[in-house]
Amino acid sequence: MKRKIKGSLLGRMISLLVLLLLVFIILYPFIWMVVTSFKAEADIVSWPPKLFSGEFGLQSYKDIWERIPFLTYYRNTIIFALSVSLISLTFDTMAGYAFARIDFKGKNIMFLLVMGTLMVPFQVIMVPLFVEVYKMNLINTYLGMILPRATNAFGIFMMRSFFISLPKGLEEAGRIDGAGEFKIFRKIMLPQCKAAVISLFIFHFMYQWNDLLYPLIMTTDDSHKTLPAGIASFMGTHVVEYGVIMAGACLSILPILIVYLFAQKQFVQGIAMSGMKG
Amino acid sequence: MPLLLYRRVYTMKKKSSLGKARERAGLLFVLPSMTILTIFVFIPLIISFVFSFFKFDMMFNNFEFQKLDNYIRLFQDGKFFNALWNTVYYTVCTVPVQIMISLIVAILIKKQSWFNSFCKTVFFIPAICSMTVISIIWSFLINKDIGMFSYWLELLGFEMVDLLNSPVWAMPTVILVGIWKNLGFYMVILLAGLNGIDESYYEAAVMDGAGAFQKFRKITIPMMMPTLSFTVVNCIIGSFQVFDQVYVMTKGGPLFKTQTLVQLIYSTAFESFDMGYASTIAVALFAITFVVSVLTFKHMTREEDNIA
Numbered sequence: 001m002k003r004k005i006k007g008s009l010l011g012r013m014i015s016l017l018v019l020l021l022l023v024f025i026i027l028y029p030f031i032w033m034v035v036t037s038f039k040a041e042a043d044i045v046s047w048p049p050k051l052f053s054g055e056f057g058l059q060s061y062k063d064i065w066e067r068i069p070f071l072t073y074y075r076n077t078i079i080f081a082l083s084v085s086l087i088s089l090t091f092d093t094m095a096g097y098a099f100a101r102i103d104f105k106g107k108n109i110m111f112l113l114v115m116g117t118l119m120v121p122f123q124v125i126m127v128p129l130f131v132e133v134y135k136m137n138l139i140n141t142y143l144g145m146i147l148p149r150a151t152n153a154f155g156i157f158m159m160r161s162f163f164i165s166l167p168k169g170l171e172e173a174g175r176i177d178g179a180g181e182f183k184i185f186r187k188i189m190l191p192q193c194k195a196a197v198i199s200l201f202i203f204h205f206m207y208q209w210n211d212l213l214y215p216l217i218m219t220t221d222d223s224h225k226t227l228p229a230g231i232a233s234f235m236g237t238h239v240v241e242y243g244v245i246m247a248g249a250c251l252s253i254l255p256i257l258i259v260y261l262f263a264q265k266q267f268v269q270g271i272a273m274s275g276m277k278g
Numbered sequence: 279m280p281l282l283l284y285r286r287v288y289t290m291k292k293k294s295s296l297g298k299a300r301e302r303a304g305l306l307f308v309l310p311s312m313t314i315l316t317i318f319v320f321i322p323l324i325i326s327f328v329f330s331f332f333k334f335d336m337m338f339n340n341f342e343f344q345k346l347d348n349y350i351r352l353f354q355d356g357k358f359f360n361a362l363w364n365t366v367y368y369t370v371c372t373v374p375v376q377i378m379i380s381l382i383v384a385i386l387i388k389k390q391s392w393f394n395s396f397c398k399t400v401f402f403i404p405a406i407c408s409m410t411v412i413s414i415i416w417s418f419l420i421n422k423d424i425g426m427f428s429y430w431l432e433l434l435g436f437e438m439v440d441l442l443n444s445p446v447w448a449m450p451t452v453i454l455v456g457i458w459k460n461l462g463f464y465m466v467i468l469l470a471g472l473n474g475i476d477e478s479y480y481e482a483a484v485m486d487g488a489g490a491f492q493k494f495r496k497i498t499i500p501m502m503m504p505t506l507s508f509t510v511v512n513c514i515i516g517s518f519q520v521f522d523q524v525y526v527m528t529k530g531g532p533l534f535k536t537q538t539l540v541q542l543i544y545s546t547a548f549e550s551f552d553m554g555y556a557s558t559i560a561v562a563l564f565a566i567t568f569v570v571s572v573l574t575f576k577h578m579t580r581e582e583d584n585i586a
Binding site: 117134185210 | 304321323325386409410418429458515540561564567
């Protein structure tokens with residue numbers, strides 16, 4: 001018995017050490033990013049590298065707006081991520097609700113088609129998608145970036161599973177009162193699914209905010225580039241200014257990080273859901 | 279009571295017209311989504327197959343039917359096989375390591391405590407950040423001239439090379455950064471699976487004198503099979519589509535040693551403007567991912583049956 005307790009104590013010590021090491025490995029790059037963004041360029045490139053050295057200042061945060069059209073990127077990202085999330089959320093919820101609780105002709109085949117799109121990676125259709133949007137004259141426009149993402153098969157699937165799980169006959173009360181289908185949806189069904197809607201919104205928002213490939217092909221100049229696409233192309237074309245780039249990186253992570261720290265549960269749910277996206 | 283009866287009769291009578299109204303409402307509800315999916319997913323998918331037989335220029339004119347030439351070119355294209363090999367290399371190294379580490383971490387922090395939930399919060403941070411930013415941070419940290427990690431490794435006695443410019447080390451570096459980023463993501467999914475296992479199984483096993491490793495092998499693994507197979511397939515699909523870190527960290531170099539399939543599609547379509555042939559590669563990618571994930575899923579579910 002004694003040996004067992006000793007063994008488990010040793011096990012716990014090892015696991016604690018492993019976890020602490022991991023916390024360090026995960027956190028350190030972020031700490032380095034934040035500290036570096038406040039350092040002067042000369043201090044960053046000195047050898048041997050030190051985390052804290054030289055003086056700290058806001059120069060990088062002043063420079064970033066002049067070196068690259070950072071404000072434009074930021075604005076684009078907010079417009080793109082927010083519009084896509086809100087519109088897609090609306091359409092996904094509506095479709096999910098209908099697939100779950102209303103019988104109509106062709107429902108099964110349509111739902112099968114929606115599920116089928118989950119099997120199609122974006123990378124497979126990106127060339128024709130670009131050609132389509134190009135032919136519509138929508139390259140380098142918000143509309144061209146938002147429209148193709150205005151609904152999401154996974155979102156539909158998720159909302160459908162949610163609505164199916166609600167008790168049967170929930171809408172009957174509304175029907176007896178003679179409410180229309182849209183009113184039933186808005187007044188009775190929607191209030192039931194606040195948690196699911198918030199998770200889905202976070203999932204959409206974060207996905208769009210961080211996405212690189214899609215905004216990269218849908219924009220050809222700086223006017224509509226989002227943060228990831230903008231920062232990535234800045235990396236490729238300029239002499240690297242570490243402080244400035246780290247300032248940009250910090251600013252681009254900040255909004256998501258703040259929301260994450262406040263709404264951690266919904267965030268984790270939203271991301272874990274995306275795992276099912278495939 | 280009479281009122282109830284009246285209502286029932288009333289609804290029965292009205293059913294046909296009400297049913298029609300409902301049906302119309304249902305169609306209206308799915309209309310926006312179905313329209314968008316049709317225009318921006320179904321049609322592009324069909325066009326993708328059609329394009330793969332054509333050659334056309336940057337302005338999308340001068341379509342020339344190529345018969346099977348694009349596919350013949352594909353099978354003779356060293357660049358394609360190089361990218362395929364790199365993608366397989368990436369996937370084969372990433373998937374087992376990623377799942378194993380994530381599973382171990384999930385088991386370590388399964389118990390509820392403030393320290394474990396702190397760990398969970400921290401491990402998940404990379405999962406919410408863009409791969410772009412993470413790739414940039416890491417390419418600085420391992421930079422031979424200014425990088426902190428590079429310096430530490432040197433102190434530990436490693437002879438440091440310029441990792442991202444080394445044909446040997448570039449790919450492993452890209453792989454490690456991917457694993458680092460996705461640790462929290464897979465940990466959360468696996469944690470959900472772990473929490474679904476009833477404690478009583480473990481209690482019974484302890485009664486029978488099972489050790490930690492036996493508990494892991496005889497209870498955790500079999501009970502986790504559905505979650506694991508899902509995670510593995512997910513990880514494989516994700517690995518086959520790897521693009522972001524390659525694009526930011528190496529641009530496919532050095533010597534095309536990190537050029538993956540998606541990166542090849544991207545550069546063929548949007549840098550060389552060879553849209554037709556890019557579609558051919560895309561169709562190949564689609565076929566490969568499809569087959570691989572179906573096979574894996576079949577294999578893992580059979581495994582599941584064997585254990586059960």
